[in-house]
Amino acid sequence: MRTLVFIPAWNEEASIAEVIGDVRTYLPEADILVVDDGSVDATAARAREAGALVASLPFNQGLGAALQTGYLYALRNAYDACAHLDADGQHPAEEVVRLLAEVTADRADLVIGSRYHSGAVAESGDYRASFSRRIGISVFRFFLTLATRQRFTDTTSGMRAANRRVMDLFSRHYSPDFAEIESLQLAVRQGLRVEELPVRMLERAGGTSFLTPVRSAFFIFKGLVVLLVGQFRPREAEAKQ
Amino acid sequence: MRALALFAAEAEPQVHLTSQTRIVAAVIAIFFMLLILDLIRRDRLQERYSVIWFVAGLGMLAGAAFPGLLELVADAMGVRNTNVALFSIVLLLLLGLALNFSVIMSRQAAQITRLAQERAIERAGRQANGGTPNGDGSGSEQSLEPEKEGL
Numbered sequence: 001m002r003t004l005v006f007i008p009a010w011n012e013e014a015s016i017a018e019v020i021g022d023v024r025t026y027l028p029e030a031d032i033l034v035v036d037d038g039s040v041d042a043t044a045a046r047a048r049e050a051g052a053l054v055a056s057l058p059f060n061q062g063l064g065a066a067l068q069t070g071y072l073y074a075l076r077n078a079y080d081a082c083a084h085l086d087a088d089g090q091h092p093a094e095e096v097v098r099l100l101a102e103v104t105a106d107r108a109d110l111v112i113g114s115r116y117h118s119g120a121v122a123e124s125g126d127y128r129a130s131f132s133r134r135i136g137i138s139v140f141r142f143f144l145t146l147a148t149r150q151r152f153t154d155t156t157s158g159m160r161a162a163n164r165r166v167m168d169l170f171s172r173h174y175s176p177d178f179a180e181i182e183s184l185q186l187a188v189r190q191g192l193r194v195e196e197l198p199v200r201m202l203e204r205a206g207g208t209s210f211l212t213p214v215r216s217a218f219f220i221f222k223g224l225v226v227l228l229v230g231q232f233r234p235r236e237a238e239a240k241q
Numbered sequence: 242m243r244a245l246a247l248f249a250a251e252a253e254p255q256v257h258l259t260s261q262t263r264i265v266a267a268v269i270a271i272f273f274m275l276l277i278l279d280l281i282r283r284d285r286l287q288e289r290y291s292v293i294w295f296v297a298g299l300g301m302l303a304g305a306a307f308p309g310l311l312e313l314v315a316d317a318m319g320v321r322n323t324n325v326a327l328f329s330i331v332l333l334l335l336l337g338l339a340l341n342f343s344v345i346m347s348r349q350a351a352q353i354t355r356l357a358q359e360r361a362i363e364r365a366g367r368q369a370n371g372g373t374p375n376g377d378g379s380g381s382e383q384s385l386e387p388e389k390e391g392l
Contacts, residue, residue: 053365053368054365055365057357069361072358
């Protein structure tokens with residue numbers, strides 16, 4: 001069983017080494033790949049020093065393209081399972097182990113770590129969303145649930161584990177603009193087993209959220225358009241049969 | 242009264258293109274097509290993207306040479322003024338062209354992304370096999386040749 005853990009990173013030189021160390025502690029067997037999304041700081045160098053493999057995109061392409069790079073690498077190099085987490089130290093590697101266990105036990109094709117799932121235990125220092133964020137979250141939650149007829153609580157989670165079926169799908173189709181939501185919709189539409197697992201997440205180590213009210217509104221609008229269009233995409237499984 | 246008004250409207254003459262408009266349009270169309278030829282000749286425009294412009298130029302020339310054609314279209318659109326019909330046609334054509342460019346742009350954006358990903362993966366693969374990755378990750382290596390297809 002070969003496992004790849006990849007970490008999309010854009011200008012995260014401050015936290016990347018710590019995240020790699022964390023992953024290595026809890027997943028000593030896994031290979032670690034940092035997808036450097038055109039960073040202009042020392043992210044790639046720090047990652048190499050920490051002993052991770054580095055795939056550097058020559059220019060910033062956005063989270064979707066970075067994640068797809070990870071899936072593509074996992075697929076090409078014949079990994080059996082892969083997982084990814086954010087580079088800002090928000091995701092404890094301990095929880096990634098639990099996500100991967102679901103995939104290796106073949107209980108699901110794609111497992112998402114959910115911050116808001118009722119089972120998630122809140123501890124001091126744990127993640128709590130701001131008000132405008134919570135509105136966006138519930139809007140997406142509602143529409144994604146409507147679109148997929150499956151209950152999702154955390155639609156924008158950047159912590160996931162996946163098997164080869166998902167690698168194959170995501171390395172071919174992955175929206176560069178609306179990575180998380182559209183990919184969930186796509187996976188469910190293609191008949192993959194998608195599961196949510198409650199996880200503990202930490203407050204962002206540094207930096208602030210990019211969302212202002214206007215941007216949130218635009219973000220939500222764009223997301224709804226993407227979801228609507230996604231409903232009309234052809235299902236591959238049907239086309240093959 | 243009503244019938245009379247309708248009759249009056251019917252009798253109102255169609256607005257035709259003047260000879261002057263036709264000459265100006267023909268000259269512009271010819272210059273336009275010459276410009277496109279020159280752009281292709283100097284490798285500034287690829288043939289596969291020039292076809293649509295040639296069609297536009299020929300259409301313009303046809304409209305200038307045979308104004309009856311345009312009036313036929315105007316009639317079909319229910320437009321009394323031929324000039325309005327002309328503007329509408331040009332507007333639709335430009336809309337179509339703009340959409341065409343968005344489609345091309347999207348395709349090229351996807352191609353660029355895949356190219357960048359392939360390169361990143363290749364270098365990570367070299368690192369995994371014990372080699373040193375080329376460069377320092379700043380991505381300032383050789384430029385890539387633009388894809389050239391047959392004529």
